[in-house]
Amino acid sequence: MKAQIKWVDGAMFLGESGSGHTLVMDGPPDAGGRNMGVRPMETVLIGLGGCASYxxxxxxxxxxQDIRDVQVSLDAERADTEPKVFTRIHIQFVVTGKQLKEAQVKRAVELSAEKYCSASIMLGRAGVDITHGYEIVEID
Known part of the structure; x- marks a missing residue:
């Protein structure tokens, strides 16, 4: 896996993935940015959510399971001092579908956390306290 980052100006950078997709990252005005993109640490959080959701x-x-929708909310805390690493992240899944079995949803969340989500496992090994929760929304 490869990526390239190009500085544009101020606190703006373009990140290009090895698969050819571009992401704009920028900082707030008080840090020299123009607030025209996501913050780099937000991309880490979004990546974690995408990995777990997948x-x-x-x-x-x-x-x-007859799933119709999956939405994930992430709530993170960072250290107050440099480096301002993540210290805690809670991942909350909302799984919508028909006749979903709670045991299957619970198992999917646990397998992601413990075996498959490389982002979650990597951050956990680095000392981030990662917790998971889920809600099932049944539709007719």
Whole structure:
């Protein structure tokens, strides 16, 4: 996996993934930015949410659960002093579908956290306290 970062000006950078997609990162005005993109640490949080979401959807599909929507909210805290690393992250899944089995949803969240989500496992090994929760929304 590869990526390239190019400084534009101020606190703005363009990140290009090895697959050819571009992401704008920028800082707030008080840090020399123009607030025209996500903050670099926000990209880490979004990446974690995407990784975990991908796993949960994949696991639930393989277990033949009739999922219609999966939304994930992440709530993170960072250290007050430099380096301002993440210290705590809570990942909350809202899984919507028909006749979903709670045991399957719980298992999907646990497997993502403990076995499959490389971002979650990497951050956890670095000392971030990562917790997970889920809610099931049943539709007719």
């Amino acid at each position: 796993d949960v959807v994949s696991i639930l599909k393989k277990s033949r």
